Amino acid sequence: MALFDLRLQDVHNKLNDKEIQVSELVDASYRRIAETDSSIKAFITLDEENARRQAAELDKQLQDGTERGLLFGLPAGIKDNIVTEGLLTTCASQFLSNYNPIYDATTVAKLKSAQSVTIGKLNMDEFAMGGSNENSSFYPTRNPWNTDYVPGGSSGGSAASVAAGQVYFSLGSDTGGSIRQPAAYCGIVGLKPTYGLVSRYGLVAFASSLDQIGPLTKNVEDSAYVLQAIAGYDGKDSTSANVSIPDYTSALTGDVKGLRIGVAKEYLGEGIDPEVKEAVLNALKVYESLGATWEEVSLPHTEYAIATYYLLASSEASSNLARFDGVRYGVRADNPDNLIDLYRKSRSQGFGPEVKRRIMLGTYALSSGYYDAYYLKAQKVRTLIKQDFDQVFSKFDVIMGPTAPTTAFRIGEQVGDPLTMYLNDICTIPVSLAGVPAISIPCGSSNGLPIGLQIIGKAFDESTVLRAAHAFEQNTEFHRGRPQLG
């Protein structure tokens, strides 16, 4: 078995038993990137020199024979909108193509204290706006299962790099599905935690009331380990939740007897690919065989979720992205007439079309005379969407459905039609608006492209989500599928 097919726990054991060294893991990671990334394009920046230096240092530390933490020495990739001190953080934007952060995001600091090794920064849709990685201003990432297809997005690089065996795990960010949808398209596990569970400090803000960092991994157990390392209260994030963090791996019992599953009928209706639907229904049979029960439920405001999301997220984005003015950092335009012209030229040259489109939409929705009709209205509908979930969760432990209505689409297929592109997010966006946790796990494939099962839980009940996901994985083989590469 290749090193990269091992579970985190197995690699950890091998390191502790001195069967392998951190340097070998880091070598293997860069070798795999050299073999595969010319076709996948998952990375924007590699940090090879530092990673090798750190690996040598960690190997020295291993000599003393002390038991190490689980993530010790493990090669990881970080989405390029999570700031890393001294390592370029571009958000896949020309505007930040020279941005060298002077501090670490809290999640990055946590990974550093867990002593995982940062291999590099991962490609994404510019400022996390998009669902295909085609909005990267550098180059699109490609799906490791078929390089003519998108890997999903916006955490497309994070998902593709794990699927291609370049890193053991990665961090992504999810605003309307940006961890779960690429995880589904790339056949891996992606977890969006409850809003507030993981610190957003150092995550370049897109839509502050929705953004959340989470892990992308090859299996559910690894997801639990990475979540354990990054979750927790942070005084530097004013929307960080001060809740106690359970031991997530202890929830992985394999037991789902009596688990009450609600199956959202709106996620299996019109527009859902029949093969995706079939894969989800087959997954429910697996749960039934394990003693869980399921019933069809309704989230009646689902049809309003996409409109609500694009108004709220774009409004927040127009405000958040106002900071990119070319004054303190970023690429400044040449020869401006005056200060206002400097803002205007720097922004116009630095931002790509999707980013401009959303800034325009958000600015319009927040502008004088339209605020009540669009932004405030959307905030009220958000309340109704959240209530849909509250009602179902009063009777059910989890909600299940597909992660995305289809498998990955061809590169270029939906460019130029933003609205159709937005409709791909119908199964993930309502969950983001409600702020609850959800995971995508592999549950089948269609024409060689993976299908994801989405498991949605109550706020801060990641344990039940992980337990349900893990039980499925223990009884199926879907998560073992690997793309043929290199």
Next chain:
Amino acid sequence: MSITLKDVEHVANLARLELSEQEKEQFTGQLNAILKYAEKLNSLDTEGVAATSHVLPITNVMREDVTKESLPIEKVLLNAPDEEDGQIKVPAVLE
């Protein structure tokens, strides 16, 4: 409500974006399509429904009012496109 090319120019100015003629036309069409889609929200009665700005039951978060060390100047200036005497330099604000 339908967006005109003039609206697009106005909003671009508010957002400090300089759009080409082609971008203006494209955005006029696309924003109209998106906003038309968003009008479906109007079919919902939200009378008496509270707005959700974010899902957590937290409002104002205060920290202790204690002085802390600021970032060193050289770090702050590390990414500045232009600087002079420890300050970030920009073109003239007034003509």
